[in-house]
Ligand code: ADP
């Protein structure tokens with residue numbers, strides 16, 4: 542089949558205008574619209590909608606990539622029944638992302654394996670879908686980067702990059718104590734984010750023990766003051782999901798093993 546001149550030109554213009562979805566869909570959509578007896582504005586509307594939706598989806602994908610989540614997790618796969626201590630209503634409210642517009646922070650506090658990182662990722666993933674710029678760090682990862690950037694005289698640039706985020710996740714505060722220099726750099730991040738960028742912090746430590754990580758009571762006080770001024774706290778004080786799952790697996794293995802069955806039969 543030979544392609545007509547208007548079609549060649551049209552495709553060329555659509556490429557120039559960067560309308561890939563219109564380019565892909567204009568012919569099949571024309572067939573659908575003919576069948577539906579849709580008028581020209583409806584045809585154009587359907588194409589414009591397709592382009593817009595695809596553009597939003599691509600932008601969200603870019604934001605998820607830029608956020609650098611270690612593993613993408615969503616709320617769909619979170620079992621609230623397994624962790625009844627978590628305030629489900631608050632989680633659902635936070636999914637709307639309004640706290641980000643108000644520059645408020647979120648703290649997820651609880652033992653290891655209670656789903657803090659999962660929920661933090663799910664909230665941050667939702668923020669990406671809502672058009673917000675997000676970065677995910679473990680606290681140790683961030684501190685290492687801060688020290689490296691300072692060494693390379695790139696610290697200011699890096700902090701400016703962080704300032705362009707609407708939401709920064711700081712996962713696992715409290716697992717490793719910071720050096721004095723690291724604590725000061727970390728404080729700088731919190732302080733610059735104050736009332737500008739939302740922070741989503743996960744920790745296994747109650748506030749009283751933060752001084753042990755930060756090293757200085759004065760710095761911890763100033764940090765907590767800024768972090769907690771506008772904050773939503775989600776507490777998870779149930780059992781570890783990982784532990785429960787592996788215990789469940791072990792139980793299933795034991796009960797289905799032949800030796801176990803034969804012992805039962807004996
Ligand atoms: P934490 O950060 O509190 O140590 P994680 O969020 O890393 O815990 O959870 C450990 C593992 O268990 C992850 O794979 C996570 O997806 C899963 N998990 C934890 N809690 C739940 C839950 N309530 N429903 C579904 N998966 C969960």
Ligand code: MG
Nearest residue numbers: 657658713743
């Ligand atoms: Mg975690």
